[in-house]
Amino acid sequence: MSIAPSPADLSQCVHCGLCLQNCPTYLQTGYEAESPRGRIHLMQALGDGRVEASEAYRQHLELCLVCRNCEGVCPSGVHFGRIMEAGRAQLYERASLSPRERLFRRLAFHELLPHRARLRAMFGALMIYQRTGLQRLVRASGLLPAPLAEAESLLPDLPAPFEPRWEVMTAEPPLRYRVGLFTGCVMPLVYGPVHAATLRVLRHNGCEVHIPRSQVCCGALNVHGGERQTAAALARQNLRAFLGRGLDAIVVNSAGCGATMKEYADLLGADDPDVQEFTGLVRDVTEFLADIELVPPSLAVRTRITLQESCHLVHAQRIKAAPRDLLARLPGVELLDMAHPDLCCGSAGLYMLTEREMSMRILDDKMSEIAATGAQTIVTANPGCMMQLQRGVARAGLKLDVRHVIELIDDAYGAHAGGRQALV
Ligand code: SF4
Numbered sequence: 001m002s003i004a005p006s007p008a009d010l011s012q013c014v015h016c017g018l019c020l021q022n023c024p025t026y027l028q029t030g031y032e033a034e035s036p037r038g039r040i041h042l043m044q045a046l047g048d049g050r051v052e053a054s055e056a057y058r059q060h061l062e063l064c065l066v067c068r069n070c071e072g073v074c075p076s077g078v079h080f081g082r083i084m085e086a087g088r089a090q091l092y093e094r095a096s097l098s099p100r101e102r103l104f105r106r107l108a109f110h111e112l113l114p115h116r117a118r119l120r121a122m123f124g125a126l127m128i129y130q131r132t133g134l135q136r137l138v139r140a141s142g143l144l145p146a147p148l149a150e151a152e153s154l155l156p157d158l159p160a161p162f163e164p165r166w167e168v169m170t171a172e173p174p175l176r177y178r179v180g181l182f183t184g185c186v187m188p189l190v191y192g193p194v195h196a197a198t199l200r201v202l203r204h205n206g207c208e209v210h211i212p213r214s215q216v217c218c219g220a221l222n223v224h225g226g227e228r229q230t231a232a233a234l235a236r237q238n239l240r241a242f243l244g245r246g247l248d249a250i251v252v253n254s255a256g257c258g259a260t261m262k263e264y265a266d267l268l269g270a271d272d273p274d275v276q277e278f279t280g281l282v283r284d285v286t287e288f289l290a291d292i293e294l295v296p297p298s299l300a301v302r303t304r305i306t307l308q309e310s311c312h313l314v315h316a317q318r319i320k321a322a323p324r325d326l327l328a329r330l331p332g333v334e335l336l337d338m339a340h341p342d343l344c345c346g347s348a349g350l351y352m353l354t355e356r357e358m359s360m361r362i363l364d365d366k367m368s369e370i371a372a373t374g375a376q377t378i379v380t381a382n383p384g385c386m387m388q389l390q391r392g393v394a395r396a397g398l399k400l401d402v403r404h405v406i407e408l409i410d411d412a413y414g415a416h417a418g419g420r421q422a423l424v
């Protein structure tokens with residue numbers, strides 16, 4: 001089946017240009033073809049046969065972060081994310097890719113991301129590489145070719161992976177909710193402590209937490225890369241893993257994963273009752289906690305923070321108040337806003353690797369805004385943003401922590417004051 005942006009979606013754009021000043025790539029280049037309106041125009045032209053899927057066409061589409069900032073400000077309600085995902089699928093169907101690009105896509109989208117065991121083995125090897133001192137030797141030797149060295153430098157020090165002992169973890173009494181915890185593909189291996197903090201906070205709030213071992217990657221990176229068929233297979237597997245457990249919610253602590261999971265209807269069809277049930281249950285962890293009667297956090301965290309509002313939380317899921325509401329309840333936390341907390345940090349999944357130059361330009365501007373706040377800690381709600389901001393801190397030579405919202409809540413419940421670590 002051939003995939004293309006739907007003419008109905010494309011025709012919703014009235015070309016008013018109100019989105020332009022909110023598009024990070026347009027702000028950097030000033031080119032119409034690097035704006036939401038310009039990209040929509042290009043996709044319409046490809047559909048009408050007025051342009052071809054040339055190298056230039058491809059660059060304009062690939063330079064989009066799919067941050068969806070344009071969606072939030074569009075008066076016509078253009079579904080830009082959906083348009084761009086279909087536009088990419090159409091592009092890769094038509095464009096001729098080099099053998100290297102084909103290999104990269106095959107490895108990332110088919111051989112690694114969908115397979116948790118392979119990822120675990122790969123990150124296990126990387127942990128040995130980091131902990132034996134091999135990493136220092138390799139870095140000092142300068143042997144790695146530039147793109148590989150860049151990817152390697154992005155990797156934070158790997159903690160022990162998140163491997164909960166049981167599939168169902170009991171609540172701290174009284175039992176109030178039964179929830180699923182979505183763990184994702186790479187996150188348990190790179191940011192396991194964020195999952196551990198999420199699990200502790202949920203249990204402390206009376207949640208029995210189901211962590212199905214049969215769950216898989218949400219498919220977000222595949223969707224953004226135009227690989228919709230693999231993404232649909234992953235989505236189906238997640239439906240099987242989570243449905244039928246009598247859950248009140250499926251809690252997600254990665255904004256990018258949550259946005260994709262809430263939109264599984266675009267991949268699997270809106271009429272399927274299983275899809276309706278599943279998407280109706282998905283909640284970002286901040287959304288879930290802000291909606292329940294939260295056990296009041298009582299320990300002072302004592303830090304000045306600034307909040308990077310992850311694009312897939314604020315623009316795709318339209319959740320702005322929840323993280324702020326939760327952070328305001330933490331004793332000792334002072335929030336110092338940067339000038340544009342809702343503007344992308346340049347992470348955007350694999351973009352930080354594949355579009356390095358633009359990613360760095362956007363990141364450097366972001367770090368200047370952050371430095372101006374005087375904050376000690378950058379707080380966000382998405383693992384990709386955490387990785388990119390850690391890279392930004394190192395590039396700018398700043399002394400700042402980068403943490404997930406849920407980690408601060410966990411601190412305020414005393415996770416590091418002794419006694420609660422044993423819960424996981
Ligand atoms: S995407 Fe929306 S805001 Fe941007 S030009 Fe089209 S209608 Fe206007």
Ligand code: SF4
Nearest residue numbers: 023064065067068070
């Ligand atoms: S998704 Fe982000 S980068 Fe892409 S056109 Fe919209 S605002 Fe620009």
